[in-house]
Amino acid sequence: MAVVVMAAEPRAEILSARGLTKVYGAGATEVRALDGVDFTLARGEILALLGPSGSGKSTLLNILGGLDTPTTGTLHHGAQELTRATDDELTRFRRDHVGFVFQFYNLVPSLTARENVQLAADLVAAPMPPEEALAVVGLGARLDHFPAQLSGGEQQRVAIARAIAKRPAMLLCDEPTGALDGKTGRLVLEALLAVNQRFGTATAIITHNAVIGAMADRVVTMRDGRIASERVNPSRTPPAALDW
């Protein structure tokens, strides 16, 4: 049974955004994917980002992770203003601080589980050994399997291992269970929780499955490019207890 951690004292911010907007197109075809979002991500917290399709969750996550830049607004990582960073600086930021988990896993099909993890490990000076990262997500026995030989849940756990191998300060997960059934999805969430507990990795999980919000410290709900509500859970529900 996972340990329940209380969200007691306020923690240091790792990311803070002010007035983020993201506009696609112009004139009649203009789409405001983000419309003045203020946001923070604190060290060690698990944050669930809820909202229907098109509410701006993915856009926000992409900007937070340095994959995309906002139209206006500022984003700080500590003292560094990411909204002014060059492409190289953003790459550096991703490499050193961010781990991504995608809905469709995005493993490199020509590399084994171990090699997919190593792909990330190669980028940093003191990575977690791929074997260890895979053990964290419960795949210590499937090191040399290619993605095509793994189930969807296993592939997603490899993706998580790949994300944590760099020992990032934050994990950004975009619908990590979106393509999985409930049972497999719970396994993946267990893996995310394990990482959070073991390494204190701040974890933002995008989902439109509201149930997942119960395992987070904080739940932010988005609608039409704005933050519609925000609540702090008094306690985190273990993934095994989630019901969907």
Next chain:
Amino acid sequence: MRAIDRKLLRDLGRMRGQVITIALVLAAGVAATVTLTGTYRALGAARDDYYAAQDFPDLFVHVERAPDAVAARLATIPGVATVTPRLVEPLAAWMPGQARPATGTALSLPDDGSLRGLVLRLGRGPDPTRADEVVVLDSFATAHHLAPDDRLEVVMAGRRHRLRVTGTVLSPEYVFPVAAGVVNPSGVVVVWMPRPALAARTGADGSWNDATFTLVRGADQRAVIAAIDRALEPWGGLGAYGRDQQLSHRFVSQELEQLEVLATRVPVVFLLVAAFLLNVVLGRLIQLQREQLAVLRALGYTKAAIARHVGAFAAVIVLGGGAVGVAGGVALGRAMTQLYVRFFHFPELTFHLEADLIGLALAVSAAATLAGALAAMRRVLRLVPAEAMRTPSPARYRKGVLGLRPVARLAGPLGRMIVRELERKPLAMALSVVGVGFALAIVIIGRFSRDSLDVLLDDVMARSMREDVAVVLAKPAPIGELGWFAHAPGVLAAEPAHAVPVRLTGPRGYRDVVVTGLRPGDHLRQVLDGRGARVPIPRDGLLVSEILARRLGLAVGDRVRVERRDGDHRQLVLPIAATVDDRLGMQAYLELDALAAALGEAPQLSEVLMTIDHRQRDRLMATLAEVPAVVQVIEVSSFRDAFAAQSGDSMTFFTWLVVSLGVVIAVGVVYNNARVALSERARDLATLRVLGYRRGEVAVVLIGQLAIQVAVAVPIGLWLGWALASALMSASDPEQYRFPVVISAQTYGFAALVIGGAALATAALVRRRLDRLDLNDALKARD
């Protein structure tokens, strides 16, 4: 090993079919460069070294007869470095087993008794004190297994002579042994003997009738020629000429020029195609890898790292293709050089792979790859890492972009899939079509020279030289002599021709040509125009090749200065009565009687053209061999055969070379297109199978697309082939050949078949892959 490098290796392994075919296309381009450039250089170096080592003369002159003292005077002409006077005598040799005599020349050796200018291959030089010792041209000796101490019986100056062979030699004047019309080494005999011995046999003591010159560096050749001609006018000088008129040199140089054209143009075509292929294929491979590359970016790999990753993929192709190309080019170059060894007789002709050639080959292949990979690379660098996060959206298809909507409506759902796919990517479709078209064009290039040769042999020779035998006389004889030839055994008809060497001068310059006098009613020699129609020989002026008139700056009705180059060297002015767009050389004709009148002499003949009864051929040859006035007996058929055999050999090699390279390109383009299409559409096709379509029906979608591309490419390729052939043709010297681009229906058909075959083989491969398509794999979520 870093994981990203392992990915590279696995990608290369997984796409080995595509990697190998692209590398082979590149290898084809590199091999063509190495083979053609290397052979061109080998031949050029062999010629230049040989000429330099043996002091190959710069100028040549023939005179009727000049005393020795004149030679000393020639040496004082400014610009002349050395003068070598010599005796030159036509000769014929009856060799065992030959139906007709070999013809050629006896030359005197330098007065110091040395073999200067010759390369001794076997035996020794003749002993100056022995009157019957000679050295023989090596190609002739080899063809007839003549060795030192063998006897050689020849007819010279109207008498039989028994000579003793002391050695065999090579001469830069006979790199390509040719004696008026005969190009077969067994039919061209050349002997060298001390001058006193030759003079004694020809009655030319104390005189010479031929001289060669070397010039000092920077000498004005035209001025020297003019001075020599002035000095030799009293002695019956036939006009000095440079190397460009020396027969062997001309053949060698022509071959070099053609090789240069091939070496500079053919590889360009290959490398362009290779670059284009790389562009298309790398571009599409990268398209397929978009998400993976985006993930790498998201993980934190820099643009430079991704560019290196993609670049390494291209580099493997360059290095692999380059290495195979260099190795293949060396092998092909050796084979091609060996081919030249058979008919160009150099002391040394070897193919060397020079370092700069490898550098050149690698540079061009790298340039081709870079050009090809650049666009793909740019796309990679523009790749937004967020790409990896986006939910996949179906590719955008539109309706009726290419106006194919009616087709789509008729075609049913599978046909519509094909049509929409083509419409979705009109540019990719166009590029593929051009690629296949180029492959087809290259196959045409490989074959069209054969078509041109057929036209030369069938049109030019068969239809304008209708005689069976042409007999060349030592010097012009009265026209009445024709009767004797007409009644010789086996002769069915005999017609005269009078060839007079002249210099024609017009406002733009002069050309040394031969005016041929023909009788109006005769039919064995005919002048044909470009369409093959017979052109009558005028009597009130010259009929000249159009190119000759143009080069002299003359038109019909203009008057041209004619200076006779033999006999009395008389000068006259004749009008241009007509021009003809003939195919070969620079010709001039006049009616035989009118020519005689203009020259102020009775009608003469220098050649007798005959049709013969082939059953009596051997008797006729034996009879002619006994006639001292006959210096040459040319059988048009054997000339044709020899010509066809000789050109045929090098042409077969070239055809084989280029056609294989064309096939490589065709397979490269078609296979790569099909494989990319297969990976792009695997999901669609698997879906069709899940819906209940049969394998064959599913294959139609992919193979139909392929078939349409090839079908559209064929006419484009045929046109491209014609255009490339024209470009190659335009490089040959119009003063020698003027061929229209002739491409036979067979060549077009052959090219289309080769490409069709490549397409069918590819279709079979694709079909096999489709049959093995794993539905689960293909339908799984991305990755």
